[in-house]
Amino acid sequence: MFLEAYIPPQIELAVEVDAPYIFDRKIADVTGDQVDDFIYLAGNKKSSDAIYQEDITIFVVDGVTSEVTEKTLDLNGGYGSTLFLGDFNQDDINDIYVSISSGGSGNIHYYYIYSFKDKKPVQLLDYNDLNDLYDWSISFTNNYGVIVKNNTINQTYKLDLSTKDKELLDKYYTPEGKVKENLRGDVLPLGGLYPIMTPRGQDAYSLVASQRIVGIATVDNLGIVEVYLTYQDGKFVPYQIVVGNETDFE
Known part of the structure; x- marks a missing residue:
């Protein structure tokens, strides 16, 4: 044992x-x-x-x-x-x-x-x-673009999907790169919440929360939202938001 x-x-x-x-x-x-x-x-x-x-x-x-x-x-x-x-x-x-x-x-x-x-x-x-911290909405634009909007703080982020594999792009865009109709996307609930060390010492931690941006199916990975949080006044408070493709976080 x-x-x-x-x-x-x-x-x-x-x-x-x-x-x-x-x-x-x-x-x-x-x-x-x-x-x-x-x-x-x-x-x-x-x-x-x-x-x-x-x-x-x-x-x-x-x-x-x-x-x-x-x-x-x-x-x-x-x-x-x-x-x-x-x-x-x-x-x-x-x-x-x-x-x-x-x-x-x-x-x-x-x-x-x-x-x-x-x-x-x-x-x-x-x-x-x-999971309830922010309200997100996803929309698609021509030329393989995705708009990720944080409605809670009225902040908009842009993703470029042009390097994604053809099978995924064909779901959302015509061969000319125009957006197809009736598309939807979503920011999923927490997929990861990771302790990160703070300058206070090796046993002091803040957090980074990770959520996947997906399309019609949850296997269609469009990008990632990362929210950095620290404990302040009795709760975890966000201090930075990063939105990007998976390659941005490697």
């Missing part, structure tokens, strides 16, 4: 009483007492070989008292849930970041960040907050 050399068996048993399947585990101080705690992401599955995870819950076992504090996440379930620990709210204590995949062709993910300072779970981020 991963980290079994460092985790006393009774610690793991205390979690498995309520959640028989452990999906991920970490060791670090998340309560703020300068003593490492045992952090688990655990829940249920239909069977031991099932990959869909349900009742996903954060468990924090205090490194001094072995007291268990838990927080069940507010979603039905998902795939491949993982933990990451870092200081996101700038209080010099590790917070708990959770990533869960929805599965499917949209490559959509669910994210949560919690502080467990003083063994009190406080939500710092819910993925829905970021």
Whole structure:
């Protein structure tokens, strides 16, 4: 078992009483007492070989008292849930970041960040907050152009699709590069939310959120929206938006 050399068996048993399947585990101080705690992401599955995870819950076992504090996440379930620990709210204590995949062709993910300072779970981020942050609209122009508009802040971005493969272009444009009728596009919900280090130190993090720009089908990749966020006044605040083709982010 991963980290079994460092985790006393009774610690793991205390979690498995309520959640028989452990999906991920970490060791670090998340309560703020300068003593490492045992952090688990655990829940249920239909069977031991099932990959869909349900009742996903954060468990924090205090490194001094072995007291268990838990927080069940507010979603039905998902795939491949993982933990990451870092200081996101700038209080010099590790917070708990959770990533869960929805599965499917949209490559959509669910994210949560919690502080467990003083063994009190406080939500710092819910993925829905970021999905609802901006209203986007997509329109197509002649000569292989796409207009990506952020209606919330009235900001417009332009994409050039001329280097895309012919099969994709033929869906949206005539051989002369004119836009076909009845086209639509969309900016999908979060496909990625990545911790990025800040100048405060190696354990201090901000976030970059990534959303795919797609056309008629979710497999038609037109571009990417990236939103950079930092924690300020009790919430994550965007400070930069970048819109471009996939090659711009390589």
